Amino acid sequence: MLTPSSNTCLEPVTYGLLRGAAGTVSAHFARVPVTRIALDSGSDAQFDPVPMLAAARQLADAKVDVLVWNGTSGSWLGVERDRKLAAALTEATGVPATTSTLSLLDACAAYGVTRLGLALPYTRDVADAIVAEYAREGLECVLAEPFGEDDNEAFARIPAADVARQVEAAATDGAQAVAVVCTNVHGAFEAERLEQALDIPVFDSVTATLWNALRLAGAAPSWSGFGTLLRDGALRAEVQSVLTGLLSATGADRTTFRVDLPAHGLHVDLTAGEALGEGVRSIRRDASLDQRRLNTVEWLEAERRALVQPHFRDAPNPPQALIDVYGVNAQMLSPVQTGGAMTGWISVHSMRERAWSAADQEALAAATAVLTERLS
Template sequence: MTSHTPPRLGMLTPSSNTALEPETYALLHGTNAATAHFARVPVTRIALDGDSDAQFDPGPMLAAARQLADAKVDVIAWNGTSGSWLGVERDRALAAAITAGTGIPATTSTLALLDACAAYGVTRLGLALPYTRDVCERIVDTYAKEGITCSLAEPFGEDDNEAFARIPAAHVARQAEQAAENDTHAVAVLCTNVHGASEAERLEQALRIPVLDSVTVTLWKALDLAGAAPRLTGHGDLLRSGSLRALIQDTLTGLLAATGADRTTFRVDLPELGLHVDLTAGEALRPGVRPIRRDASLDQRNLNTVVWLEQHRKPLIQPHFHVDPHPPQALVDVYGVQAQMLAPVETGGAMTGWISVHSMAERDWTPTDTAALDDAVARIRTAL
């Protein structure tokens, strides 16, 4: 692929699906971000029985993937959500088989949704679904095994795949609104043959949480795997900032492992991407540690430790909190932090944000710990 050629995205498409192609073209229109190329595999009915399950045999999908490989696509995605009721391991095995057979990175709509949930720290997900209730309940069980608790709007109760696309977008939007409960972190419009992509931006403004439409999610992950790291506007937060959030999350997870700390976070002011320091842009936790991700109760820029970072523009290494600058008392009393490392992240001469590394016990941070922090700062600064 030459530098001026947009990546080619190969999409394996259910044969009776009429929504995902026009929705994908609409999301890409006017962006030059990528071109999308489709191959169909026979799928007409969604149910919990052997005939329905047989539609998702990997054989026809691998044959279609090889045809897409003839077009020298840069990524191949199964643009269907069958893994959400047949089991995520089915999709992981399918993606691995596609890559083994073609040498091309691969994903699926279900794997992409799980990656989006990881990027946003979603563990409570509202579901808007067209399927029959037994399929919907199986989907809830599948996501529970992945650590995601789901609330379910009343499903449309359809089993004819072609009929899903006939559900008006306004009805899909109302269902998504019903799926958003008080403690829901995000809502997923989970099916690639319903018209949810065009509603995501408006719904997010109303619900104030991410709306993860399956067509959009699959496109996002395909672009990400192709190295495009999309920052597309007008279609919801995932296409605008999801790839940056995913990189931040991956960096924080690596930093947590490298330091053996209890929590790592990153805060940043990027208003054009909807990111503000009073809420974290990412957080990684050891099991059992209380999350801080959605606590916006503190004025972060005016904290003693952050003022110190702004003045000194170097890492603040605190094996304990016996001397200045003291952290906010809530960090100790509510979240149990007894030691921390903080490091500024600068762009264009300004301190855009900072990384925090928390320990629930006093500890002497080692040169290995501080080196890992420096590496994380460099990776995030490059991404910004």
């Protein structure tokens, strides 16, 4: 972890979160000079990659499995800048790398978040720059009034109860999740309670950074007590990766996965993941149908094999809403089974009638095998 020098939050919080790892993971830190957050050249200069690369080379001597810029500067200086920084860290050390901003974006992708509430300690101009930068990444933002601080050390002295109230204020106007954007703000240990009260994910920056670092290190977490990201996020991200690959392999318009996993807060009436072609409408948050009672799903339950439909002129018939509302005219469905039960299924949708090729069906079978193994 490359850490801002004036940060007093992220190290103790990271160690607190790592209680869930039961001693199997260790975190190591190096500091780089950062004291003030503003939109000027003096503040920007603090985030020069040169001292970060020097610190990263020292951390690499400890044979770490992943390197992280544990700061959110990319949120206002530019996400592309963080992508280049992560690449430079890896080039200099041979170690996989990411940043806090990239981790928050990865969390949003894993949960299909397109409208994000923001809880920020910064001045309003920095907050507005973050809203604009996230918009370039496809995220509409609901901005709670920022705390208006520019002293990085002072961020950690904002009471956690005040941070929680700011999160609540950001969880409005259709926000699908809220992000606490700063690694020197105490939001991590509020996330679980807030999620239960607000019924949407709360992505704290320190938590998101650790979550993504663990994924890159091959130690995907599934720990309770710290919110959905550490408990369910690794599974969600893996599902999303499988669906994105399947969408590409088949040239379909939409892929989804529905599954009953109560321990991970997943039920088939809402998708666990979805990948979309350009301009295709999302079905992710539509829970209007009793999925288990659909004709096609009952067929899957009885047959326990893939259903390949180049058109919908033959039984089993899909729900009419799939055609009328979402424009689907052909699909493939594949059951995912664990312990003898059909736990869920993958759907591959086309907006036009099409003959699904052998390669398409092989790609579906491969995706089904991956998710079956993951759930077993």
